[in-house]
Amino acid sequence: MDILKISLVNLPEQLTYPLTKIIKKEKLGSCKAITCSSSLSYFNGDIECTNFIVFYDSDMSEEHIIELKAPSDIPVILITDQSNFEMERTAKLNNIDLVINASDPELISLIYGFIKQYNIYQYQHVLVVDDSRVDTSIITNNLSRDFLKNDNEHNPEHVIGLLKNSESINIIILDYEMPHQNGCELMEEIKNTFPTREFIFIGITGSRNGAIKFLHDGADDVLIKPLDHDIFSLKLKKLIFNSHKIHQEKKSLDDYKTIIHSIIHNVYNPIYVLSTINDILLENTVETDESSHSKLLCKTAKTKLTSTLSYALGYLELSNNLHDSSLKNHSLHSMISGQLLIGASKAKVSNIVIKESLNPNTKSMHAPSQIEQVITYLTKNAINKTSEGCDVNIRLYHDKFNIVFEVEDSHISNREHYEQDTSIDYVLCTKIIDSLGGSMGRKQGEMGNIGYFKLPSTTLVSGELH
Numbered sequence: 001m002d003i004l005k006i007s008l009v010n011l012p013e014q015l016t017y018p019l020t021k022i023i024k025k026e027k028l029g030s031c032k033a034i035t036c037s038s039s040l041s042y043f044n045g046d047i048e049c050t051n052f053i054v055f056y057d058s059d060m061s062e063e064h065i066i067e068l069k070a071p072s073d074i075p076v077i078l079i080t081d082q083s084n085f086e087m088e089r090t091a092k093l094n095n096i097d098l099v100i101n102a103s104d105p106e107l108i109s110l111i112y113g114f115i116k117q118y119n120i121y122q123y124q125h126v127l128v129v130d131d132s133r134v135d136t137s138i139i140t141n142n143l144s145r146d147f148l149k150n151d152n153e154h155n156p157e158h159v160i161g162l163l164k165n166s167e168s169i170n171i172i173i174l175d176y177e178m179p180h181q182n183g184c185e186l187m188e189e190i191k192n193t194f195p196t197r198e199f200i201f202i203g204i205t206g207s208r209n210g211a212i213k214f215l216h217d218g219a220d221d222v223l224i225k226p227l228d229h230d231i232f233s234l235k236l237k238k239l240i241f242n243s244h245k246i247h248q249e250k251k252s253l254d255d256y257k258t259i260i261h262s263i264i265h266n267v268y269n270p271i272y273v274l275s276t277i278n279d280i281l282l283e284n285t286v287e288t289d290e291s292s293h294s295k296l297l298c299k300t301a302k303t304k305l306t307s308t309l310s311y312a313l314g315y316l317e318l319s320n321n322l323h324d325s326s327l328k329n330h331s332l333h334s335m336i337s338g339q340l341l342i343g344a345s346k347a348k349v350s351n352i353v354i355k356e357s358l359n360p361n362t363k364s365m366h367a368p369s370q371i372e373q374v375i376t377y378l379t380k381n382a383i384n385k386t387s388e389g390c391d392v393n394i395r396l397y398h399d400k401f402n403i404v405f406e407v408e409d410s411h412i413s414n415r416e417h418y419e420q421d422t423s424i425d426y427v428l429c430t431k432i433i434d435s436l437g438g439s440m441g442r443k444q445g446e447m448g449n450i451g452y453f454k455l456p457s458t459t460l461v462s463g464e465l466h
Contacts (some may be wrong), residue, residue, distance in 0.1 A: 004115070004118075005050050006030065007050040012056065015107070020033075022108070028115055043068045047412070049075070055079070059081070068095060072095045088109060092444065117237065123149070125166070125169045127148065128173045129159055129183070129186065135175065139232075159172075170197075174201065175204045183214065187201050193440075202222070203215075203221070205224065211224065255398065322365070332396065356393075357394070359396055370432045386409045402455060402457060403455045408447045408451075437455070
C-alpha cells in the first residue's frame with residue numbers, strides 16, 4: 001500500500017502541529033505543511049507529490065469550490081470558517097470529500113478519523129457480484145467514491161475462480177436474484193470453498209424475504225434496492241471498522257499468548273522463581289523478627305506465583321478456545337467464554353460484574369454453530385440493559401429433558417415491566433431456536449429480566465463423542 005503523503009495547505013500552526021504529531025504517532029503517513037497565496041493557486045499547480053490534501057480557506061463559497069477542480073483520485077478535506085448544507089453538497093459533487101467548520105471543537109478528531117478511515121480502506125478489496133450491469137455500475141461508483149478498491153463479476157459461476165486468483169478480496173457484495181445461483185447459495189459455496197478465509201458478506205436485494213434469507217444464512221448485513229449512497233457508505237464503514245477491530249484484537253490475543261507462554265516456560269526455571277520471590281521480599285522491609293517475617297513473605301510470594309500461573313493457564317485455555325475453530329463452532333463452553341471475553345471490556349467500563357454458573361457436564365456438550373448467534377444476542381442485550389455497578393448473571397443447566405441457557409440483567413426499571421423485543425436480531429434468534437425444536441423468551445427474575453432459551457437435550461451431544 002502507498003504511504004500517505006498528506007499535504008496540509010495553509011493550515012494555521014495550531015492545527016498543523018497536533019495533526020502532524022498524531023499522524024506520526026499513529027504511523028499513518030507523513031505530513032508536509034504548504035503555504036500558498038490561495039487555494040485556487042494550489043490546485044492549479046503541481047500536486048503530484050501528495051495523495052491526501054487537507055486545506056484551509058477562510059472565505060470559501062460554492063462558486064469557489066467549483067473553480068478549484070479538486071482531483072477525484074485522492075481524498076480532499078476542506079476547513080473553512082463558514083459552512084452550510086449547500087456548500088457541503090456542492091463540495092461532494094466537486095471531489096471534496098469532507099467540509100469541516102474551523103470552529104468545530106472536534107476538528108482535529110474529525111480530520112484524524114477521516115485519515116484513519118482512508119488508511120484502513122486501503123487494505124480492503126471489494127468484489128461486487130450482480131448480473132445487472134446497471135446495479136453493478138451504481139455500486140462500484142459508490143465504492144470508488146469512498147476510495148475502496150473494487151472489482152465486479154456478472155456471472156456467479158465465475159466467482160470461485162476469481163477468488164482463487166485474488167487473495168486480497170475480503171468483502172463480497174452479492175445480489176440475491178441471479179441466474180443459475182442466487183446470492184445465498186453462492187455465499188454458502190464461497191464459505192465451503194474457502195473455510196479459512198475471512199470475508200465480509202453484504203446482501204443486496206429488493207425484497208424483505210431476500211433480506212431475511214441473507215441474514216439467516218450468515219450475511220453480515222443487507223441493503224435494500226434502490227441503494228442510498230450515504231446509508232451504503234455508513235453500513236460498509238461500520239462493517240469494515242468492526243472487522244478491523246476484530247483483527248487487531250486477535251493480534252493482541254496472539255501477542256499475549258506468546259508472552260504468557262514465555263512466562264510459563266520461565267516459571268519452571270528455578271532461577272526465575274527465586275528471583276521473583278526475591279523481588280517480592282524486597283518490596284517489604286523486615287523490621288522485627290526477621291526469620292518469621294521472611295517465612296510469611298515467602299508464603300505470600302508462593303501464593304502470588306500460584307495465582308499468576310493459574311490465571312495464565314486459564315487465559316491460555318480461553319485463548320485456545322477462541323482460536324480453535326472446531327471448538328468455537330460447537331462447544332457451549334467456548335461459545336459462552338468467547339462472549340464473556342468480548343463483553344468484558346464494556347462491562348468493565350460500566351463497573352458491571354459478570355457472574356457465571358455453568359453446569360460442568362452441560363458446558364462440555366456441543367451444539368449447532370447457530371447457537372453462538374443466540375448466546376451473543378442474549379449476552380450483549382443483558383450487558384447493555386444492566387445498570388452501572390450491578391451484576392449480569394449467566395446460567396447454564398439441565399432442566400428435565402432440556403438444556404437451559406439464561407442471562408439475567410440487573411436494572412431497577414426492568415423489574416416492573418419490559419417491552420417485547422421486535423428487532424430483526426430477536427426474530428432471527430427465535431427462528432434458530434425454533435428450528436432446533438426449542439423455545440426462547442424473556443421472564444422476570446429476582447434482579448431484573450431474564451433472557452433465555454431451552455433446547456432439547458437430544459439437540460446436543462457429549463464433548464467426548466464429538
